[in-house]
Amino acid sequence: MEDHPRIRFNRLLEKTESLGLTGSDLESLPSLKRLKVNYDSDRSLLIYVSFFIIKTVIFATIIFGFVWTFNWPILNEEIASKLLSIQGVSSKYFEREECVVHMPHDLQNIFRPPVSCEFCQNVTHIPRVTGITQEDFEKKYAYSGHPVVIADATKQWTAMGVYNFKFFKDIHENVSGSGTNVKGTDCQFFPYKTNFKALADVFKMTIDMAYMRDGSKPWYIGWKNCDFTIGSILRRHYSRPYFLPVLAESSKTDWIFMGSPGYGANLHIDNVGNPSWQAQITGHKRWILEPPPECYYTCTSHMEVVVQPGEIMVLDANMWYHQTLIEGDEIAIAIGSEYD
Incomplete structure (x- = not known):
């Protein structure tokens, strides 16, 4: 540390002060002049490169805007097809895509409009309840933004004894046209911190790799099921949660999250439009909730709960920033959906 x-x-500065040298004396030193020249040169180069990049981006944006607006000299369909191909979307799914370029999540957070903090006022913890009626759930939790864990919501489900990595691997490998290789709006795939590029890569793992018996790295992924056949197979083993309001419609889309202990999703906020429920089928998942920045001084800044197998977490993920972490020693599998 002395060096x-x-x-x-x-030490040099203290020595110059003890010798009575002034700032003018130091500026006249040849070595300091050389340092100043090098600094100014590097600074000028950085400014030049920055301006060049900015001008290039502006020019490219203007050209692209002209081509897209007038649909000339290249058709918009050709541009969109090329961009989607680069992103790995299969040509047969082009027509399903709503956007050619999706806004990154970081930018979504930056431009997220502020919300009223009423939803998190006086919420100090995440309660765990059983036997709640549809009326009480609707009144207290369904649309209030208050998170809750329903502890007895999966008692009649067979998913707990059926869902495992091999089950999902088998149905995705055996169901023709499941779209496992597709990356796109209809089959959203979240690799999180893994190196997986698509859901197909996940199910290329052997059972030993998935359970890290061979020393493989931990992993955690999530995806939106887009195959009706697979959806019908999944629904054989779970049903509409009993507590959802009578008039509420649960989405036909399944969200599945799966991974090994020690991994999970980073702190983020969703943009799915509706509240959601997520059933913990296997494993233990710690949920960490924080209000949006504009509510830090109004609401409890940090809440946690560990969801056990067989329990359902209900959360408006469009309001709460949330993070998850798989705990214990087994693979965690969760399935969920939104409701209106």
Whole structure:
């Protein structure tokens, strides 16, 4: 630590002060002049490169806007097809895509409009309830933004004894046209911190790899099921949660999250439009909730709960920033959906 540049510089500075040298004396030193020339040169180069990049981006944006607006000299369909192909979307799914370029999540957070903090006022913890009626759930939790864990919501389900990595691997490998290789709006895939590029890569793992018996790395992924056949197979083993309001419609889309202990999703906020429920089929998942920044001084800044197998977490993920972490020693599998 004695040779640290900052310490050595402070020693030199103390020595110059003890010798009575002034700032003007130091500026006249040849070595300091050389340092100043090098600094100014590097700074000028950085400014030049920055301006060049900015001008290039502006020029490219203008050209692209002209081509897209007038649909000339290249057709918009050709541009869209090329961009989607680069993103790995199969040509047969082009017509289903709503957007050619999706806004990154970080930018979505930056431009997210502020919300009223009423939804999180006086919410100090995440309760765990059983036997709640549809009326009470609707009154207290369904649309209030208050998170809750329903502890007895999956008692009649067979999913707990059926869903495992091999089950999902088998149905995705055996169901023809399941879209497992597709990346796109209809089959959203979240690799999180893994190196998986698509859902098909996940199910290329052997059972030993998935359970890390061979020393493989931990992993955690999520995806939106887009295949009706697979959806019907999944629904053989679970039913509409009993507590949902009578008039509420649950989405026909299944969201599945799966991964090994020690991994999970980073802190983020969703943009799915409706509240959602997520059933923990196997494993234990810790949920960490935080209000949006504009509510930090109004609401409890941090809440946690560990959801056990057989329990359902109900959350408006469009309001709460949330993070998850798989705990314990087994693969965690969760399935859920939105409701209106």
